[in-house]
Amino acid sequence: MAAAAPPPAPTPAPEPATSLPETTPLFTRIRLATLADVPHIHKLIHQMAVFERLTHLFSATESSLAATLFSPTAQPFHSFTLFLLEASPKPFAVSSVDSNPFFTPITKYVNLSIPIEDPERETFKTTDDVTVVGFVLFFPNYSTFLGKPGFYVEDLFVRECYRRKGFGRMLLSAVAKQAVKMEYGRVEWVVLDWNVNAIKFYEEMGADLLNEWRICRLTGEALQAYGGAD
């Protein structure tokens, strides 16, 4: 639903199905999501709803995500855009995603002192070695005062066993990099006012909190009524 990083410390999963050996390096890659990623994206969004205790608001299906996020006419960065973060114990081979005309994947080596035990590796693997770690969904917004677009980050999510290792920051940084590259004026998102750890993290990275503004939302029957009235 909204930017959820950095989350509180997770309880370790009780029965890890797979664990990476302590000496295995971890390689990461941020790339544009494609239609083939929809099943993983749907599961990630559901996990986010569980984390935010908002499953009663969750009604997205694989087909609704496929139809609305991957419309054939929509161009990345000019419409809804989704970066996936993947991890692998081996370096990423050069693949078809590297020749994407809109975005060259960002690869990085992460030095972890404690190996990650991923109980859901099978569910989230994209190839034998590669596992989906998290995502960020963003789209252009507009500032009339600046007379230029920016990016709004709707969701930032990292799977539980990968949290508190800088992966959320990597995803947000990739969005900021893209904004700078496109000469966009701002990157914006929202945070819950009681999430003091997240607010501290955002302020330390240089973000301003617009404390006076409140979000108004017209939805459901109220939207139908208002949108149907004269």
Add this chain to the structure above:
Amino acid sequence: MAAAAPPPAPTPAPEPATSLPETTPLFTRIRLATLADVPHIHKLIHQMAVFERLTHLFSATESSLAATLFSPTAQPFHSFTLFLLEASPKPFAVSSVDSNPFFTPITKYVNLSIPIEDPERETFKTTDDVTVVGFVLFFPNYSTFLGKPGFYVEDLFVRECYRRKGFGRMLLSAVAKQAVKMEYGRVEWVVLDWNVNAIKFYEEMGADLLNEWRICRLTGEALQAYGGAD
């Protein structure tokens, strides 16, 4: 900058240049803005900055607005979209805007008990009889929980002498109608927490206030620094 309706009662303008006779009916039209409207749009945004006492943040130019709001590849409602509200003492003639493939203008007759004195009619006229009254700028946003888009209303502005007559509501209603037509899930905007009249107005129309959420903004040098960092 952000939704500014309904504003507090304006002080009447001291020297009206033109006044409509009391018996003149007022006809209104909401239509998609075009590149030719940029000079009027720029003046409206500047008036909004003055109203919000934020002229120090105003750096938009006619050319930046033209380049970013009217990109040849952008399709109305799928990117940044601007509705203009115009008024005329005469009914609107059928014109080329009525055959716009994306949006059929909404025309309406308004019965005013007190005539409007418009000191800036010359500045804001589009033809001899037609004057620009205000605008709404909006664009798609996305809810991963719903798995569908919505609209975010970035700006809603009505010129001072036209306020408190339901014109802001007409513009917002046009956005809600379009959302319903496109089966979008939500219409959202922001309001200042001290603007109790606006909050009351929005709550009466059925909108929810998301009181716990705060907007975070990364801009200027902080964005450059973060977007350039690893």
